[in-house]
Amino acid sequence: MPYKIIPRYFTTETLDYVNTLLEAYEKPLTQYCELLLWWNGKVNLISRNTDLKTVEKHVLHSLLLAAVGRFAKEKVLIDVGSGGGLPGIPLAICFPEKQFILIDRVSRKCAAMNDIRAQLKLKNVEVVNQDAAMFHVKHDDFCWITKHAVKINEFIPQVIKKGSTRFYFLKGDDFAEEASQTDLSLKILEYPIDDYIEDPFFLGKRVLLIEATP
Secondary structure (H helix, E strand, O other): OOEEEEEOOOOHHHHHHHHHHHHHOHHHHHHHHHHHHHHHHHHOOOOOOOOHHHHHHHHHHHHHHHHOOOHHHOOEEEEEOOOOOOOHHHHHHHOOOOEEEEEEOOHHHHHHHHHHHHHHOOOOEEEEEOOHHHOOOOOOOOEEEEEOOOOHHHHHHHHHHHOOOEEEEEEOOOHHHHHOOOOOEEEEEEEEOOOOOOOHHHOOOEEEEEEEEO
8 A cells, every 4th residue: 555644633732822823813814814705706716605704714724734744844835726825825824934835727816816915915925827737846845735726646746756745735534545546655644623623614624744755
């Protein structure tokens, strides 16, 4: 079997850490939610019927990436299929010392992200309108992040030679099927969210930290 799944669990301390981020950056995160909701009515970045409370859950979902692996040490994070800036923009708000590159192949989504970036005055965010497989990474040390935008078996083999083997994914609980369809050696740390947050929005959702070996 080319992949190995290792169960991991959030602790009270790590969840408290995420709540601290939500409190410390409440104003810009709320502004982001409002901007995303406005743009969603124009471009369809997330579900058309999404309300503000649901957008806030998307933000919480995104920030859970900060509670796993070596996230604290990451300096450059490339968000693939970012759409309306999830998970990249909430993370960029909370971690101004890190650099975030938001990639999406759809130009109107990139236009929305550029406007949001400008209104939030995020100097640590770059938006790129391109297919991630074609994107030339200029950094030596970086990682990939994504929120339900790509399939493990399709994306990782495309980018594994670009210089990073670290992937922070927000996926559903059917991720193992995708992982089984690649010949790469994958070590997958699996953090179940619905064990800790009792909300239908998070049912079946996982944070995955993947280390890949060609």
